[in-house]
Amino acid sequence: MKAYALLGGPRQLWPKNIKEILTAAQKNGDLIIGVDRGSFLLEELNIIPDLAIGDFDSLKPSELAKIEVTVKDIRYSNPIKDLTDSELMIQTAFKDYHVADLTLLGATGGRIDHFLVNLFMILNPDIRKFADQITLIDCQNKIKFFGAGEYKVQKEEGYPYFGVASLEEVKNLNILGSRYLLEKFSSLYPRIFSSNEFLPNTHSFDLKLDSGLVAVIFSKDIDRFYNI
Amino acid sequence: MKAYALLGGPRQLWPKNIKEILTAAQKNGDLIIGVDRGSFLLEELNIIPDLAIGDFDSLKPSELAKIEVTVKDIRYSNPIKDLTDSELMIQTAFKDYHVADLTLLGATGGRIDHFLVNLFMILNPDIRKFADQITLIDCQNKIKFFGAGEYKVQKEEGYPYFGVASLEEVKNLNILGSRYLLEKFSSLYPRIFSSNEFLPNTHSFDLKLDSGLVAVIFSKDIDRFYNI
Structure with a gap:
């Protein structure tokens, strides 16, 4: 359910x-x-x-x-x-x-x-x-969470951008197969890699981390909110 | 300046x-x-x-x-x-x-x-x-930041609530002299203590931490935003 x-x-x-x-x-x-x-x-x-x-x-x-x-x-x-x-x-x-x-x-x-x-x-x-x-x-946002592991994170229709936020200590965070790349990033405190994009004609990017928890924030710009 | x-x-x-x-x-x-x-x-x-x-x-x-x-x-x-x-x-x-x-x-x-x-x-x-x-x-929010130390955090006029967010590993976080109290809190990962309030007739609360960095979020409810 x-x-x-x-x-x-x-x-x-x-x-x-x-x-x-x-x-x-x-x-x-x-x-x-x-x-x-x-x-x-x-x-x-x-x-x-x-x-x-x-x-x-x-x-x-x-x-x-x-x-x-x-x-x-x-x-x-x-x-x-x-x-x-x-x-x-x-x-x-x-x-x-x-x-x-x-x-x-x-x-x-x-x-x-x-x-x-x-x-x-x-x-x-x-x-x-x-x-x-x-x-x-x-x-304008959709947030999903990923712990240690290796993932093909699927594109969410209608959300051209994504950011990856490590919410705590993270070890060997990798963001691959996307416009901006990150390799073997480790940090004792939260960090965010924002405004990334899927590559043309792809429907996923590769996310890998050895430890920690990350939020993937899919987002889009909207006129509605800006034009009220 | x-x-x-x-x-x-x-x-x-x-x-x-x-x-x-x-x-x-x-x-x-x-x-x-x-x-x-x-x-x-x-x-x-x-x-x-x-x-x-x-x-x-x-x-x-x-x-x-x-x-x-x-x-x-x-x-x-x-x-x-x-x-x-x-x-x-x-x-x-x-x-x-x-x-x-x-x-x-x-x-x-x-x-x-x-x-x-x-x-x-x-x-x-x-x-x-x-x-x-x-x-x-x-x-509806005002955010200030505090590292290790001992502070009398002054009330911000017009903001009845406050929350304290530890943004990384924190040791011995204390929130005293306010409606809800916290004593000697330690955590390896971010936590937030929200919806706290100043005591009547007081103009500050006591904040103390041995290590880490916290955000104090002063906030208020607003009708404007809710009633658009």
């Missing part, structure tokens, strides 16, 4: 076709999750989540009441806690619902501390075991 | 009063820097930068021509290079212009690989020596 989770990030950064994505997913029997304010935002899209997780402190009582009537599985988190709402959601999705992969929406933009929660949580040992099953999507 | 640099991030995320900030700064004799597309965006605000840096590949020839006529100091970067445009700008500002502190605008939002360049570059040894003189600002 696939899963889609909507977090509380600003809707201006959601993928344009979010309603179509989520409606088709629900029709397909995929799991729909609302994280904190994301639960209410789903209901505003006329999509009732299967699972809602959060302390819901950003919701008005009337908004929370609506969720409590419609959502079958609600997990209340403690605002003073070891796991963030995003982390609790990921554990619940993979451990209780045994989902095969999980797409996070509304995970970017707005307060930068919130975005970094969603990016850095992948490094938490409880979460990183699911890293290769997690994707973040917004209106 | 203070300095302000405008990068190419989407204008929807700029501080609302960016034109007032930059006009007052220029009147005050502060250095105004445009980074790549930011140089042209400054001219659109009727502010001629003192310094423009970039490979300018995102500009049309007519846009670049305008900059070449008006800007006194232009540094052309090589797109295949060791330093990013942002890093080259920071080195130029501190080494050639000897600025005392530097505020980055247009450094957030848009393509996430671009934002991470601006965040992670602080860890580059050539840049981190200036870390405590660099501030990133957008319409």
Whole structure:
């Protein structure tokens, strides 16, 4: 089973076709999750989540009441806690619902501390075991995660650029078969190699690392956001 | 001398009063820097930068021509290079212009690989020596950086929340005198402690770390962005 989770990030950064994505997913029997304010935002899209997780402190009582009537599985988190709402959601999705992969929406933009929660949580040992099953999507970025290993990273249609961010100590990182190349790069601290591109007539690049965790950020320029 | 640099991030995320900030700064004799597309965006605000840096590949020839006529100091970067445009700008500002502190605008939002360049570059040894003189600002976030040491971090007016992100291995990180506390936290990889708040009637919190580099992200919720 696939899963889609909507977090509380600003809707201006959601993928344009979010309603179509989520409606088709629900029709397909995929799991729909609302994280904190994301639960209410789903209901505003006329999509009732299967699972809602959060302390819901950003919701008005009337908004929370609506969720409590419609959502079958609600997990209340403690605002003073070891796991963030995003982390609790990921554990619940993979451990209780045994989902095969999980797409996070509304995970970017707005307060930068919130975005970094969603990016850095992948490094938490409880979460990183699911890293290769997690994707973040917004209106101009798609982020996937790769641990030690050797990969042919497939081009994502509509995203001409990619960047590779090592999120922690990395050993022997290689980016090959792309416009800009990187060979045997090691670092004790995070680094990002941005604005790379796929070679013409290719559909993948080669990624290899001996240790560490990297985020591959596929991206595109968009006029919509710039022209508001 | 203070300095302000405008990068190419989407204008929807700029501080609302960016034109007032930059006009007052220029009147005050502060250095105004445009980074790549930011140089042209400054001219659109009727502010001629003192310094423009970039490979300018995102500009049309007519846009670049305008900059070449008006800007006194232009540094052309090589797109295949060791330093990013942002890093080259920071080195130029501190080494050639000897600025005392530097505020980055247009450094957030848009393509996430671009934002991470601006965040992670602080860890580059050539840049981190200036870390405590660099501030990133957008319409709802203000980011400052702190290395090993003990600080009373002052409240920023209008920003009720703060998060502390360790951007690399950190030893004995303490966040005290705030709503949520952290004591003697150590980690080999980045972590973020988000959504913290200043205590009522206080104007600072205590930050202490034995090693590592942390970003303190001051933030606020904004209706403007959510209601577009």
